Amino acid sequence: MSKRISLTRYLVEKQRIDGHIPSQLRLLLEVVARACKSVSHAVNKGALGGVLGTAGSENVQGEVQKKLDIIANEVLIEANEWGGHLAAMASEEMDSIYLVPNRYPKGEYLLLFDPLDGSSNIDVNVSIGTIFSVLKMPEGDRGVEESDFLQAGKCQVAAGYCVYGPQTILVLTVGDGVAMFTLDREMGSFVLTQDDVQIPPDTREFAINMSNMRHWDAPVKRYIDECLQGKDGPRAKDFNMRWVASMVADVHRIMTRGGIFMYPWDKREPNKPGKLRLMYEANPMGWLIEQAGGAATNGHQRILEVQPTQLHERVSVILGSKNEVERVTQYHREHA
Ligand code: AHM
Ligand code: MG
Numbered sequence: 001m002s003k004r005i006s007l008t009r010y011l012v013e014k015q016r017i018d019g020h021i022p023s024q025l026r027l028l029l030e031v032v033a034r035a036c037k038s039v040s041h042a043v044n045k046g047a048l049g050g051v052l053g054t055a056g057s058e059n060v061q062g063e064v065q066k067k068l069d070i071i072a073n074e075v076l077i078e079a080n081e082w083g084g085h086l087a088a089m090a091s092e093e094m095d096s097i098y099l100v101p102n103r104y105p106k107g108e109y110l111l112l113f114d115p116l117d118g119s120s121n122i123d124v125n126v127s128i129g130t131i132f133s134v135l136k137m138p139e140g141d142r143g144v145e146e147s148d149f150l151q152a153g154k155c156q157v158a159a160g161y162c163v164y165g166p167q168t169i170l171v172l173t174v175g176d177g178v179a180m181f182t183l184d185r186e187m188g189s190f191v192l193t194q195d196d197v198q199i200p201p202d203t204r205e206f207a208i209n210m211s212n213m214r215h216w217d218a219p220v221k222r223y224i225d226e227c228l229q230g231k232d233g234p235r236a237k238d239f240n241m242r243w244v245a246s247m248v249a250d251v252h253r254i255m256t257r258g259g260i261f262m263y264p265w266d267k268r269e270p271n272k273p274g275k276l277r278l279m280y281e282a283n284p285m286g287w288l289i290e291q292a293g294g295a296a297t298n299g300h301q302r303i304l305e306v307q308p309t310q311l312h313e314r315v316s317v318i319l320g321s322k323n324e325v326e327r328v329t330q331y332h333r334e335h336a
Contacts, residue, residue, distance in 0.1 A: 005191065032160070043068065087110055099143075165249065296317070
């Protein structure tokens with residue numbers, strides 16, 4: 001039997017052998033993984049654990065919160081606040097940043113997360129996930145402010161997601177490729193099941209909410225229209241469509257077999273750059289995709305180059321197989 005490498009061992013080796021991650025970052029990632037295990041447990045209980053349904057509240061974006069949104073948010077905060085490796089956290093479910101309470105030591109990292117992505121799929125037993133991004137606190141010994149979080153995605157020091165599906169899988173990058181870990185429920189540990197993940201540059205599979213077609217901009221319409229023409233169109237091949245409506249699950253499919261995912265700007269809300277959030281959805285996913293050889297843009301520039309101006313800023317997202325993402329981005333350039 002080939003030797004099993006746990007997440008713990010993987011991270012220790014990254015720290016010790018490759019000298020790639022400081023010990024504080026290793027500990028932080030261990031804690032995030034532990035929190036994901038807890039969320040996975042809650043997700044699995046479903047109706048038996050009383051975790052389904054809405055919580056009767058709204059988050060800062062005016063979205064109805066599900067019970068699991070709130071549970072996952074609390075799990076991540078409670079797991080991470082006392083370890084001494086963080087200065088502050090930010091979440092899709094909280095209006096402003098969460099400072100590590102004074103009773104605990106403070107570290108040099110900032111953690112951002114979407115605790116439960118794909119909320120509309122919770123109650124129907126379809127894959128959902130947690131997305132996270134780690135930044136370093138800028139130099140200086142003053143207190144933490146929201147502006148400390150407003151760093152472009154290229155400044156991330158770690159990013160990942162955990163998908164709660166038929167298996168619970170943690171996907172991680174610390175900037176030297178992407179690794180996948182499957183949760184061994186009997187042992188209670190994440191085990192390395194794929195290293196050096198590579199996304200094929202070409203694909204015949206796209207993921208987009210087609211019901212929004214009438215609201216899209218011309219470049220996105222053109223791209224999808226050409227895909228739909230199949231063998232008889234300019235692409236000269238048939239395309240397949242997949243849309244889970246959980247970004248984590250759609251991105252995980254792309255990580256596994258390639259594809260393109262788009263949640264573009266659309267005319268329903270002309271003043272918003274898109275639906276998905278830059279700092280805790282698009283940035284971590286964009287970096288993971290790039291680290292696996294794919295590409296991620298907002299149609300005009302690399303997502304990782306976008307300078308955030310607000311914590312809950314939104315962005316147009318086009319990510320996945322490199323050649324397809326470049327094609328859609330080129331269509332935007334031609335249309336500009
Ligand atoms: P959430 O973070 O509130 O769950 O919203 C984000 C989700 C993404 O996971 C997914 O890509 C998108 O919203 C689905 O939107 P739609 O309802 O248009 O299918
Ligand atoms: Mg989300």
